Amino acid sequence: MREIVLDTETTGFDPEQGDRIVEIGAVELWNHVATGKTYHQYINPERAMPQEAFEVHGLGDDFLRDKPVFADIAEAFIAFVGDAKLVIHNAAFDMKFLNAELRWVKKPLLPWERAVDTLAIARSKFPGSPASLDALCRRFGIDNSSRTLHGALLDSEILAEVYLELIGGKQPDFGLAQGGAGLSAGPADDWRPRPRPTPLPSRLSDSEKAAHAAFVEGLGENALWRRA
Template identity: 75%
Template structure:
């Protein structure tokens, strides 16, 4: 199962009032294990950064001026996420911005149910407790010391660790192989299904054990479940 942990940085809070995405970072998970494959892109918002945004993003007009606009990277971004489920902290915010940018770029929009919202998971799991990314790092003893400034790729890498803790720790489904393996026929692990053994395994009970069990059941009487 492939998932993409994603974060964006923006010029503000509302695309409808002209705010734009300035950075996207994403981390690939396969069977809840980071593969090392990432996506990171700075984006020219085609507008001036508002006063105060410099401290939040560590980005300025001069830095972003020569970066590509969203429309020119939209296809690469969509190719990276594919049809995988997204994992986002406060998903409605990021999906709102991504869909606004995709709409302006003439690309298909992301479906409403495209993302798992780790903020919602945290609030359900720890009601009444702080649920910011920093607060969850403290709760799970995740080192975010490098996080002196917000950054989309750094946040997505931290969020991947938080997400795994929220759903039960690393490899919660006990899948031990994080890499797709392909046979000669091109089939991957995703195609595997359990099948019945062609030859049943022989019984490991000895004749003495079978006799002892039969005697035990006989002593239970006719009303015993095993006697019916």
């Protein structure tokens, strides 16, 4: 099962009021394990960066001026996410912006049902408790000390760790609870382990092999181990 843990940074709160995406970061998971594949892109929002947004993200007009506009990166972004589930903290916010940007460049929108909202999972699992990304890092003992500013790739990497804790730790498929968040009761996917390119060497010494051969020899002709 392929999942993309995703985060965006924006100039504000509402794309319909002219706010735009300035950064996208994403991390690929395969069967709940990070593969090492990531997507990261700064984007020229084609508008001035408000001071309050600059203070949150640390991204200013001078830095973003020579970055590509969304239309130039849309195909690469769509190719990276593919048809995977999108794991997002406060998914409604990011999905709203992503679909606005995709609509403006006449690209297919991301279906809302593909989004897995970790904020909703956290609020359901810990009702009444703080559910921000920082609060969840404190709860699960995840180091977020490098998160002095909001950055899309760093936040998606941290969110990937939080997500795995929310669905049951590093091995969620071993959970015994039925119907837990993030667990699927559907059929197994088509993933299969691949053979090793180089077989592991035998751990038996020559003396151990000789002792075993002598033992089998002593069992006689009718021994099970001597039958073809």
